Amino acid sequence: MRASRAYAATALACTTVALAAPAAFATNGPGNVTVNPYSVHQGSTISIAATGCGHGGTVTSNAFSQVSLSAGAKGYASARINDDTTPGHYNLAVKCSDNAMVATHRFTVLAGRGAHGGLGGSHGPSDTDVAVGASLVASAALGGAIFVARRRNAVGGRA
Template sequence: MRAFRAFTVTAAAFAAVGLCTPLASADPPGTGIGGNGPSNVSVNPFSVHQGSTMQVSASGCGHGGTVSSPGNFSPANLSAGTVGFATVRIFNHASPGTHTLHVRCNDSNLIATHRFQVLFGNGAQGGIGGSFGPSTTETVIGAGLVGTAALGAGIHLMRRRRPVRGRA
């Protein structure tokens, strides 16, 4: 009975390794994971204000790549993987209108493009609560309040202190 269990477990392990082997060799070196160049390029959001950030994603760049759009943002690195991601910051002086970005994989000379729109003006800085540090004035006020609280607690303890009684 024990020999049968050991045989079953061994056979299952070999079957699992055997089934995974074709998947591991399906990506020849230098071609990227699952493709020969960038595809399925998308941007989020499509319309972005000057000075704001935009997320770019693309498939087919298994070893990473670059995202560029001259005059609109600095070139950014696309992460490696089945779907690569990059976050780009639109220049404050980018001209409003519809523009094109280019995605190029590190392991391919093919280039994919996608359009996006730059809106005039700076967008709202919503959703960043707490990411800006306190100003000097706020720091001084906070330190003064902490000092006052410590002084008040010390005075309270001094008034409540009991006198030491002599030993008899």
């Protein structure tokens, strides 16, 4: 009688494991979330990648508007950080379209917008820059005039 109870308990345990295994495989959600760059300035773009969302998904954060994650073995998304985002640490959440699981990743928002490189002169010189430039041109013109006048006197005096 004891052997039959042991067999019944073993059969029940095997059945429970067999029924739970498909559920464990079905809950494959987002994973391996990466953010590039990890530290980003206000108004800049951040790239997000995640695996496990074969049918795509969404990426949300307090630092940017919701964006869509592309479908495939590895999904990608790009998000523009809001200009008025307070500098600091933020989390983003990746949620698959076909799954309720969520994966998070941390990133940092830096103050400022970085360098104004490549704007092609859209920022004009200040009044101080103009005054310094004008004084340099005036002193160069005065120095040139003195040089020419002294040279003319030296050449004229010998003849």
